[in-house]
Amino acid sequence: MNIDVIRPSELGKAEIDAWREMQHATPRLGNPFLSPEFTVAMGEVCAEARVAVISESDGPIGFFPFERHAGGVGAAIGAWVSLCQGVVHFPGAEFDAEALLRACGLHVWEFGCMVDGQTWFKPFETLSQESVILDLSRGYAAYLEELKERSPKFLKTTLYKERKLGRDAGELTFEFAARDDEQFRLLRSWKSAQYQRMGRPDRFGRPWVVELVERLHAIDTPEFAGPLSMLYCDGKPVAGHFGLRSDTILIGWFPAYDPEFAKYSPGLVQHLRMAEGAAAAGLHSMDLGIGTGSEYKEALRSRGEPVGEGCVRRRSAGAAAHWLRNTPVRRARQFILDSPALYGAADKAMKRYGRLRERLKAR
Template sequence: MQIDVYRPGELSAADRAVWTTMQSKAHLHGAPGLANPFLSPEFALAVGRCRRGVRVAVVREGGEPAAFLPYQRTAAGVGRAVGLGVSDAQGLVHRPGFAFDAHELLRACGLAVWEFDHLVEGQEPFRAHATGSFPSPVIDVDRGYDAYLAHLRDRSPKFTRTTLAKERRLGRDAGRVTYVHDERDPAALRALMDWKSAQYRRTGRSDRFAHDWITRLVHQLFHTRSEPFAGILSVLYADGRPVAAHFGLRTERVLACWFPAYDPDHAKYSPGLVLHLRMAEAAAADGIAYLDLGRGQKDYKDSLKTRELEVSEGWVTRRHPVAVGHRVRRAPVRALRNAVVSRPEWFEPADRLLKQVGKFRSGRR
């Protein structure tokens, strides 16, 4: 087994083609999670244009690519999943039956530690080092939108009825409702980012779009379009004005939901929920198998989901002082965050406090 390490832009067209083929056929080999757009060569390339230290390890057997591991590393040898913090799927993309040793892979990459927080299912050599696993809700549309809507009506009849009624009410009050699944107008993307930044501030969260590299990454992906991959901006309009929008990533079979937001002036119509139903309908028509809503406990995800995947977080470490130091710094922070999120009696007061801080911050602006 040979392991070569490249910058994303150094990968040959042949290697990228093999990587994409592995993703497109993953569902046929019992590993559908590998088809996630965050595991694609296009995502690694885009992050590599915005962040230093992005690398791709290519594992070859008999001279042919057998697996690809995108990651980021520091000069000290601390490794992170590529795009950690904004990536909703991580792991090794590989051909069927491929087996690997996690420590050997790290050694070849020059890493003392590799940290992940959205490891997809089926990555057992990495999964053995996970510190926790979490649900990632999905919307299955492989049997068509009508089948999904029937499932939704059966499981949550009141939610479905109310959401569809709000869409009709939005049309009566604000003007004709239209939907564009793949909007190419940059102004709509700017509106989405403005809404999302305001939402982060309003709820006391860190504004991701205050980080220049995340803003540049989204713009890079908005303009990235190939046959198997694209950045998709979906927009719900009322009387020609945007009232909700979402930016995510698509491969042949998966639409990864990423940045949803809506105009708070239209909050009473639940435009975000209406948008997600329209997205599911359009995705089904495009041949998408499922929409991945991403890790995180949210009421709207519970209402829309058909099932859940499982993602894991943790780190693989070699016997190295850098690995020890990294774990000592990171472990308490992760443990505290997960404890708060998983316990309603802690999460709800913390969430209220964050929102109060957000109101204070917004009032000062």
């Protein structure tokens, strides 16, 4: 087995074709965050982005996208925004995690949303959660019937608010894949304001994230696209979402809405319309990401898929130093996640901090 580390821009047509073949051969690897398009786009905005091309005598058998930072500390590529991570590989391929890190010049590799089935990383997993999946494989009507059985009160309330929004604010229309740059900027401004209200770091406060999503939004091919979905009342945008899709799955990434319409829950209406649009486009499912603490995700879900978090460390001094710096923080975070009371208290504290920050800014 041979491992060559290159920059994403150095991937050639043969490598990209092999990458796609691997994704098609194993459906769980078909996530857009594991696509060559996402890796190449990250390479254009992140100087630390790399790809390990894992080959045998007859060609590549796997691709491992990652970021290499100072001190041999590695991270999943685009880790701050990525919702799916791991090695893309042909069925039956096996890897040694420590040997892979050594070839990549890493003492440590951290992951936060590991795709299921990566057995070589499983021993290093410290937290397992579930990603929320909406099953659209039998069409939107079938999904809606299942939702009515699972979450009747949620569906009834959401549809009532949808009708009321239409009566009060004007006719509702929806566009699954809008190309308007101004509306994309509007969605990002809504999302930034939401992050601030919640006391969370603003993803769009980082120029590289803005450049990344703009690059991804410009791609529209059968295998990969960055659709901007928008919900309108009387032609006025009231909610939207930017995500990534492959030819089978849509990933929920950046949903937001105009706070002026908050009492109508336009974000929930948007999610139902988006599921309908995804099914009409021939997609089999929607992945809304980890559902911990999110009532609306739990209401919408058809099933869950395992998502792992953890850290691979080689037997080296650099890895030992990283363990001493980071393990106490990880353990404290997991303790909070495992306790509903503590998780709720932490969430409320972050929201109070966000409201205080907004008041201070307004002075």
